[in-house]
Amino acid sequence: MSARLSLRRGACPSLPEPMQTGDGLLARLQPLAPLSLDQLAGLARLAVERGNGVLEVTARGKLQLRGLTPATAPGLPEAVAALGIEVPQGFPVEVSALAGRDPLQRVDPRPLTRAISDGAAPLVPHLAPKASVVVDGGGLFRLGGLKADIAVSAGERGLSLALAGTPLGEVTPHQAAAVVIALLQRLAVRGPAARMAELVAAEGMESLRAEFGLAPPVAASGEGVDPVGLHRLSDGSVALGIGLAFGQIRAAVLDELVAAARRAGVAHAEPAAGRALLLVGLAPEAAPALREAAAGLDLLTDPEDPRRRVYACAGQPACASAQLDTHELAATLVPLLGGRDLHVSGCPKGCAHPAKAALTIVGLDEGAGLVVEGTPRAMPARLVPVAQLREAVQELLQKDLA
């Protein structure tokens, strides 16, 4: 099978349609089920055999393989399938990590996720490639921070619907799938580039709420916890969340992590929103040694690790649009942050972090922009030559942001 290059405007990279980046082709997958350790090791092997050995977990909890080539990308979907890893065939609904096993979940999001995915499958060719639906079971790990055309969240009083980040109303579990599919149909009618914000602007929340017979929205219910660290599950076992600095892990490090996970008796692994990998099903007494082993591999095992507050996109040389070596720069600035969050973006697109950060450094044609409490698209407070960036940032962190 030949890989088709993803050149459609706004398209998302996938296994059959990887995307061209500065370090080769990038393929993304969203496994349908938790991964066995053999499957995780298999992905590490594929990253070396077909890519540049770098795997990523994105802010939305998707897995990525980087550095594929036109010679190695074809056949990747089959190679992933040969590992027994299934990916969604219908509309790709995003679901909170530990779905069905989260000790705090109010609703098992999997049946609703399946119903939406299957019901919306015929709409896929008529929807924007980035049209998104998330289903959040209301447990430990929430998806409320993710941008989504439609978000379904379980709260104290049932299921809440939000459109393009704005609450729409409350739905019963019985009507949720039908309402979401009807909203996607409405979106599809507007054309393959339409997003929910436009639909809401055109039709109005009140009118949509009345049309679908929804109760008015209630206040949002909690934000969940950082997946990094130890989490006790309802069956008495433990999940260890591993954070990946800049969302990346090298295949050789992943191999070592898998070996340590085997020794510790981990049952399976799951990528989680927030650039993390959950190792699930540990006996509580085995968790500290695994956490220590992961920390020894320079992986993030403490949610208070200052690197959890640093966001950096692929940057140079991995992205052709980048004006900065984002990872190298961010790594050198971590010791100066003092608990503040930092976003280093190779260009104004801001792929790594759509929200504001205490300090954002953005690569521009004319140099590096320093944005305080803003996003990479905001007007920089200062513009400095890249060669003087480190000193300028140090000065800003020590004075202006003190």
Ligand code: SF4
């Ligand atoms: S923010 Fe710009 S430089 Fe960074 S990955 Fe996105 S497009 Fe590339």
